[in-house]
Amino acid sequence: MQNKIWRDVQDVEQLSQGIVAEIQEIKQKAEKSEDLVYSMCKDIKSLDIAKRNLTFSIAALKKFIMMLTAIEKLKEHCKEKKYAEVANLLSAFTELSQYFVKFQNIPQILEINGEKEQLIKDLKLQLIDDFILFQKGTNLMQVKDLQDACQTVEHLGLKFRDELIQKVCKYIISPYQELFQQIENRSLETTERRYAWMARVIKDFDTKTQNVFPEYWAVHCQIYYEFCAVTRLQITDILETLKDLDVAVLMKALQATLKFEQKLNDEMKKRYEEWLGKKNINQFAISELPKIKGAISDSFEPYLRPYIDSEEREIMQHIQTILNSDKLDVEGDLKILNSSMSMFAYFKQMLKRASQYSRTQVMFDIQKLIKKALKRYSDEIIFKINQSRNNEQLSQILCCFVINTAEYCKETIPALQESLVQHLDSPFSDQVELSNEEEYFNQMMNKSIETLLVYVDSKIDQFYQQMLKIDWNEFENMGDASKYIRDTISFLEGHIKTIKDLLSESYLIFYLNKLVVYLNNKFINSVFRIKKISEIGLSQLMLDVSELKTNLVRISKLKQESKSQQSFNNFVQKTLSRSDSILKLIQMSIEKFVENFPDYAKKYESAPTDLDKILGLKQLRRQDVPQLNKFFTKIN
Template sequence: QALEEAQKAIQQLFGKIKDIKDKAEKSEQMVKEITRDIKQLDHAKRHLTTSITTLNHLHMLAGGVDSLEAMTRRRQYGEVANLLQGVVNVLEHFNKYMGIPQIRQLSERVKAAQNELGQQILADFEEAFPSQGTKRTGGPSNVLRDACLVANVLDPRIKQEIIKKFIKQHLSEYLVLFQENQDVAWLDKIDRRYAWIKRQLVDYEEKYGRMFPPEWCMTERIAVEFCHVTRAELSKIMRTRAKEIEVKLLLFAIQRTTNFEGLLAKRFSGCTLADGTVKKPEVPPPSTNPFLEDETGAETDEIVIEKSDTDKPKKPKVPDNPFHGIVSKCFEPHLYVYIESQDKNLGELIDRFVADFKAQGPPKPNVDEGGAVLPSCADLFVYYKKCMVQCSQLSTGEPMIALTTIFQKYLREYAWKILSGNLPKTTSSSGGLTITSLLKEKEGSEVAKFTLEELCLICSILSTAEYCLATTQQLEEKLKEKVDASLMERINLTGEMDTFSMYV
């Protein structure tokens, strides 16, 4: 009986469990139906929000296009500049709806308005600054200033065209005043070119400085275009009148031009040169070369190179002029005039050294210290340094190689005419004394053979040769630093150093 009651209780329990399960399934079905309705409401809300936003954008776009077209006709560029950017931003939201005819039509109207604005602004600038005729006498109008703001939003080609036309018109007078057949176009009056552009830049700042946005860098662009035009014009006139170019005239023109390039570097940042051919010079590596000392003043101030300079290494000054060579590069093909002049000057310098030695005689033992370096040696390397610095400022290409060849020529001549040519004569030979024969002499006969003055002269020549050897090595290092990297291997003064080492 107890077992039957237990079985009956179990059956009742199973029945209750089944009822609970059935109720749970019904509840689950009811929840699914409720959530399905909620999801539909969520989707409807999302679509409704998107639709409202899109309709608002569409309303803004349609109204903006209408206003844009009306303002364009009335040349209300100040309002157009703000409105156009907003219309373009709103139109981006409709890129996926371009299949709808009405949306596509609005997009085409925006493009048409942009094209019309571009052409209209260019026409306004052409009217204000005609390509042919006199320059506008009045200052800039607010209309053109606002038009520049619109151009910032339009196709970049519109901005470039405005800049190009304005600069061309601004420099039109320059091309007339300094035509090739004009007297002021030649190198002796090159100062007038740079004085003209300085006046023009001041005039531009006063009249039109506020018309163009600052980020356009119009003042610098005018100066850079002037440099390009001047470089082309000077190149053309120098090719035509190459026979009239003298070294003094050439150096005068180069000096004035590099001074002008330096002024540009002080005034402008060079930001408009990013796509140009002129590059910022690289920072040269540090060096202990004594030729580096006070290079900037070497053209005008002579700096005597002493042996002690080797103990005072100085870092080279870092060139930081982005405008270097923007005009002066045109003089490089004519630097052969400068090289020929230095060849002639060095020849005369060596002849003067020879004449001075004959006139003044060897160092006096009672006056000069025995073994002192001949003063002509220091004079020669001072002149070398001056030439090297000057030439490197003009060009670091082939002219530097040509100058190196000249240096080699006169180092050999100095060794032959000044050192070897002034060694005392021996009694046994009519020829000059050589170092080899000197070393073979016995001590006793040497004292008897040479006077005190001759011994003093021999010591001076040996000291001079030693100085020349060390300084020539430094000269070679410095020349390699100055010249273009691709030409470094062509600089080799080993032969000249070997010549001086024969005396040491």
């Protein structure tokens, strides 16, 4: 049994050894197969790389041969001026060149690129010659050939296109430059001939080059721009050398220039409307016009002082003329000086004239001139007021007309300022300010009112001199209003009647308010000049104040009741209440006076200065009223 088991064990061992041996053999065979597969794959990969390299080399060789062929054909077509084929070959060569960008340092590539650059350089010179010769009329090329040439130009780039147009423009303008540089043509009188020359040349150019240049190249714009540049230099030179500028000739030349620029600008806008202001895909298309307006006319600006001086002489002479012709038509609808309306109408004409020439410095100088004229007008009116004082009736009427005129001018100045701003470009428009000029007319108005009040004072003062001659301490016969008040009212009645229908309601009330303040102060100052007043005298003075109030309201009454009238009536009562209060304080006992004066002081700012005067009339001294010491402190 044991032997049998031993034999079985031995058999299993032998079998296991056989299996391990077979596994080792299989492993060895697998390793050999793997090496064989790796070797085969490596060979296949090498063959694939070789195939790709061969394919690339063949393609590169083909493209290189194509480039060589393109260069040879390009030379041939350039020589024969077959520009349609040249354009195509340039496009093809550019595309082929992209293939060799990585190999541009290879000698063969460097050589062919250098050959191409030289060829293009020669081609550019040839194209410029062709277009110049065509302008001269010595080139037998047809329009179609030149159209193809334009395509070739675009293939050569925007920079060369601009260079070509500039050369053509300079050739077209060079005869003009020579012609008007001659001594007999170097004057402002030839300005219109310059623009006529340009019109003829453009007409000839259109006839000769019809359909040659692409419209979107805007060759006309460049020709005009070159013309304007040359003209500006020549006109500036003329203006610098002329010693005595004839204003008429100067302005005629400027006007012709502005008209020419405006016409060109409008024409170019219309012609190239399709491309202007747009982001064109075509880089050769015009997107904005060169500066035409002002291209020539701006050169006149520094030399237009004679024009400004001429305008100044004319406006100052005009102001003097219209002032001399002013008439005070009291029956007319408008109670203002006609000269003011004529002046503003003249300003409008000045602006219209100047706007034909400038929106910058010259127009700004005209604005300064208008300000100067407003000051001159105001000064002349004030002088006129002073001169009229010898004629009382005329002076009153004139002052009323001046007040109305000042009102009209102040109302018109904002519109004038707005008009000036609209006629100016920035930054000049930002500097327009006529507030000082408005103040001139406030001064005119104040002068008129002052003159009227001075006239009133000259008449009323004699009545108050009569009042001061009365012995108010011995006054006993109280009755109607005193004679000085009756005379004052009588004068005021005539004065207000004269001016009442000449002033607008607002300015009539404004003046009457001033008049009331004056009358109140006149009365109070006269009272303070009296040494002593009896009880009856005080009562008479109170009656006089009441009479003055009543009659001021009566004689100042407007034709129709209004808020202004009611406001004036209230103003009369309030203003003259100070006179009443002073008379009452004088009439009071010391105790009442001390008790009531603080209330008076609250209402009137003049209370501290009035205090000593009232005490004098009451025959009192400061030490008699120690309770009012704080008011004496204010006086001190």
